Amino acid sequence: MGVWSAISYIRLKSRIGTATKVSGNVMESDRISTPFVCGFLRPKVYLPVGLCAEEVSCVLAHEQTHIRRGDYLVKPLAFTALCLHWFNPMVWAAFLLMGQDM
Helix, strand or coil: CHHHHHHHHHHHHHHHCCCEEEECCEEEECCCCCCEEECCCCCEEEEECCCCHHHHHHHHHHHHHHHHHCHHHHHHHHHHHHHHCCCCHHHHHHHHHHHHHC
């Protein structure tokens, strides 16, 4: 699971490597289909190209909430716990429920 996660993260970083800066910590890319937050030390919001102004404002409010709450730090830590305790169904349930809560 850890190896798969590392490979997935490297592939994601290569896809968003060509993203252009819109403003502040907001980036835009034509190589993604959904908005998300990425980065451990300096999280950035990545937006797909083609969102209208109203969608952008709603998405930014949503993603900035994730940054304020520290979800970008909590989720990788929880995934690390899942990698270490992959055999425990309670850890799987906790991880899935935490994702739904976020």
